[in-house]
Amino acid sequence: MTEHLDLLRLDELLSEDEKTVRDMVGRWVDERVLPGIEQWAYEGRFPRELIPEMAELGLFGASYSDYGLPGVSSVAYGLVLQELERGDSGLRSFVSVQSALVMYPILRFGSSEQKDRWIPALAEGRAIGCFGLTEPDFGSNPAGMRTRARRRGEGWVLSGEKAWITNGNLADLAVVWAKDDEGEVRGFLVERGTPGFSVVEHKGKYSLRASVTSQLVLEDVELPDAARLPAAHGLKAPLACLTQARYGIAWGTLGAAMAVFRTALDYARIRVQFGGKPIAAHQMVQEKLVWMANEITKAQLVVWRLGRLKDEGTLTHVQVSLGKRNSCWMARECARLAREILGANGIVNEYPVMRHLMNLESVFTYEGTHDIHTLVLGKHLTGFGAFEPGPE
Amino acid sequence: MRSCVLLACVPDTASVIKLGAAGNRIDEAGIKWVISPYDEFALEEAVRIKEAGSGHVTVISYGPDRVQATLRDGLARGADAAVQVTGGETTFGNALAIARVLAAAIRKLGGFDLVWAGVKGVGSDNSLVGAMVAELCDLPHVSGVLKAEFGGGKVVAHREVDGGMEVIEAPLPCVLTAQKGLNEPRYPSLKGIMASKKAAIQTMSVADLGLDEAALAGAGCRWRSLALPPAKGGGMILNGETDPAAAARELARLLREQAKVI
Ligand SMILES: Cc1cc2nc3c(=O)[nH]c(=O)nc-3n(C[C@H](O)[C@H](O)[C@H](O)COP(=O)(O)OP(=O)(O)OC[C@H]3O[C@@H](n4cnc5c(N)ncnc54)[C@H](O)[C@@H]3O)c2cc1C
Numbered sequence: 308m309t310e311h312l313d314l315l316r317l318d319e320l321l322s323e324d325e326k327t328v329r330d331m332v333g334r335w336v337d338e339r340v341l342p343g344i345e346q347w348a349y350e351g352r353f354p355r356e357l358i359p360e361m362a363e364l365g366l367f368g369a370s371y372s373d374y375g376l377p378g379v380s381s382v383a384y385g386l387v388l389q390e391l392e393r394g395d396s397g398l399r400s401f402v403s404v405q406s407a408l409v410m411y412p413i414l415r416f417g418s419s420e421q422k423d424r425w426i427p428a429l430a431e432g433r434a435i436g437c438f439g440l441t442e443p444d445f446g447s448n449p450a451g452m453r454t455r456a457r458r459r460g461e462g463w464v465l466s467g468e469k470a471w472i473t474n475g476n477l478a479d480l481a482v483v484w485a486k487d488d489e490g491e492v493r494g495f496l497v498e499r500g501t502p503g504f505s506v507v508e509h510k511g512k513y514s515l516r517a518s519v520t521s522q523l524v525l526e527d528v529e530l531p532d533a534a535r536l537p538a539a540h541g542l543k544a545p546l547a548c549l550t551q552a553r554y555g556i557a558w559g560t561l562g563a564a565m566a567v568f569r570t571a572l573d574y575a576r577i578r579v580q581f582g583g584k585p586i587a588a589h590q591m592v593q594e595k596l597v598w599m600a601n602e603i604t605k606a607q608l609v610v611w612r613l614g615r616l617k618d619e620g621t622l623t624h625v626q627v628s629l630g631k632r633n634s635c636w637m638a639r640e641c642a643r644l645a646r647e648i649l650g651a652n653g654i655v656n657e658y659p660v661m662r663h664l665m666n667l668e669s670v671f672t673y674e675g676t677h678d679i680h681t682l683v684l685g686k687h688l689t690g691f692g693a694f695e696p697g698p699e
Numbered sequence: 700m701r702s703c704v705l706l707a708c709v710p711d712t713a714s715v716i717k718l719g720a721a722g723n724r725i726d727e728a729g730i731k732w733v734i735s736p737y738d739e740f741a742l743e744e745a746v747r748i749k750e751a752g753s754g755h756v757t758v759i760s761y762g763p764d765r766v767q768a769t770l771r772d773g774l775a776r777g778a779d780a781a782v783q784v785t786g787g788e789t790t791f792g793n794a795l796a797i798a799r800v801l802a803a804a805i806r807k808l809g810g811f812d813l814v815w816a817g818v819k820g821v822g823s824d825n826s827l828v829g830a831m832v833a834e835l836c837d838l839p840h841v842s843g844v845l846k847a848e849f850g851g852g853k854v855v856a857h858r859e860v861d862g863g864m865e866v867i868e869a870p871l872p873c874v875l876t877a878q879k880g881l882n883e884p885r886y887p888s889l890k891g892i893m894a895s896k897k898a899a900i901q902t903m904s905v906a907d908l909g910l911d912e913a914a915l916a917g918a919g920c921r922w923r924s925l926a927l928p929p930a931k932g933g934g935m936i937l938n939g940e941t942d943p944a945a946a947a948r949e950l951a952r953l954l955r956e957q958a959k960v961i
Binding site: 323324335378 | 886889890891892
């Protein structure tokens with residue numbers, strides 16, 4: 308079991324079951340993920356064989372309690388994602404999408420038929436989901452989306468393209484966001500195999516290689532009205548899902564930061580250069596290690612607070628932006644510093660550092676780029692929105 | 700089948716062990732306590748037997764309040780009931796005292812077809828408690844079980860012995876101790892963890908069992924002192940670049956005379 312960095316005795320802020328959940332998932336990651344992950348990432352393969360195990364552990368939709376789901380606290384759910392991403396961001400992304408971007412919108416905006424049909428299947432890993440919001444021409448500005456949902460009789464016809472969709476090629480079910488004839492954003496459940504619906508994998512990624520990312524193509528896909536999420540109205544519906552997922556990412560990237568920090572610390576204690584001293588004895592190396600430990604510690608406090616606010620029911624999307632922005636930024640900086648400390652060994656897959664470093668480039672960008680979250684906070688502080696979409 | 704599983708709460712094998720001030724105990728500060736790994740095999744087997752047919756699994760642990768976490772871990776992995784015998788500070792590491800307490804608890808609870816324990820407790824590695832409990836309860840016992848089949852009020856247990864397998868038949872009730880290889884223990888699920896948090900743990904004291912803990916602690920064995928393994932010395936490097944033959948001769952001499960391995 309990995310020793311956790313805990314300079315401020317933050318463990319004391321966690322309940323017994325939160326620590327138990329963290330340690331259990333941590334052990335699973337140590338035993339089931341770390342031995343294989345470098346190879347999977349190298350091959351560019353998501354380890355599908357782990358899906359039943361993750362389902363058995365109860366990792367999908369862990370923080371919800373409907374349908375007999377575990378109902379763990381938001382902090383426990385965050386710790387699950389932290390431990391998963393200590394393994395790899397790809398695995399954490401899978402769980403984030405399944406839980407926060409697929410199960411959450413069905414639970415929150417779905418009909419009881421939709422919930423009955425999909426929630427147990429998604430929780431048990433019998434069905435895999437994806438979330439299609441981003442389009443080739445609309446990333447940071449999803450309000451501009453071109454995907455259309457047109458009324459036809461009692462049902463709908465969807466057409467358009469979604470890009471960069473995690474789990475796309477694996478998915479049995481896509482949550483697709485499209486604008487209706489009045490320009491209102493609506494959510495639809497599109498099943499694999501629906502005529503006109505196809506997926507194409509994005510190849511050539513250097514980041515999140517142990518994760519599947521795809522393009523979704525919708526060519527006049529006919530859907531009954533029962534496929535629409537009845538309670539989802541407007542862009543705020545997908546944005547509410549993103550707030551859930553971003554909360555998890557703020558925790559997840561802490562795991563990546565801890566992994567690279569631990570690797571750099573262990574390496575620096577052993578690697579000897581100049582005068583028989585380990586490089587950890589050099590001041591400049593210490594400064595890097597301290598920087599990492601310092602930022603990780605601060606970020607731990609931020610995400611812990613977000614979790615408690617979430618359980619109180621008062622967490623705002625601005626607070627989530629602060630956490631997502633801070634964690635991803637500091638983890639990415641940690642990975643870069645760890646890479647420096649490992650020297651040439653920092654670039655090979657005998658160590659996890661380069662993999663995390665490359666993964667974090669995606670995580671820095673998806674779910675709202677660092678700069679977009681800066682602008683969210685900027686708008687909150689100043690009252691001036693610097694990123695309002697211009698006329699299309 | 701009604702079974703009980705004896706769970707020892709031991710320091711995580713990844714813990715860094717430091718000695719306590721008295722010199723005959725480890726320093727418990729900062730230690731992470733876990734179910735002894737051999738007990739995990741025992742628990743897993745008991746839960747599988749229950750799942751394959753029907754039954755009930757009780758986990759029992761003797762020790763201070765930290766064993767509550769051990770018991771909850773057991774509940775999270777499928778046990779139905781948990782019993783803590785409180786105390787254990789003064790009898791720590793005293794196998795006979797521990798076995799007397801556990802045997803008394805087993806008799807008091809009563810009605811078990813099967814008592815499971817790990818073949819040994821990780822850390823003290825004595826392999827004593829399971830066999831002692833069997834003797835004290837006057838039950839047959841098979842230690843180091845790698846496979847167990849049940850039927851007709853009997854168990855057929857397989858255990859590894861030097862160069863082969865021993866197959867032993869014993870009537871139920873009996874005591875079995877689990878060896879590594881018996882099964883692959885499951886991870887507790889999040890749902891199990893959440894449910895175990897709410898479950899009640901039955902507690903009883905050593906006095907409730909009609910035993911005197913101070914007397915137990917004074918008998919049997921006593922830990923006089925503990926020592927950490929000596930620090931590893933630096934290695935020796937023989938330079939073979941200029942005269943490889945001489946270096947090889949020197950290596951052979953050192954292996955024979957100093958290391959005495961050839
Ligand atoms: C591996 C991976 C997985 C993904 N998974 C999903 C998924 O499952 N579902 C999904 O819907 N999407 C997914 N995405 C898409 C992701 O959310 C988008 O990439 C992200 O929103 C950014 O959009 P973009 O790439 O189009 O960049 P752009 O929006 O084009 O941004 C490019 C740059 O311009 C900056 N910028 C843009 N607008 C402004 C502004 N107003 N002011 C200042 N700077 C600005 C950005 O900060 C960024 O630096 C995924 C992406 C990746 C890489």
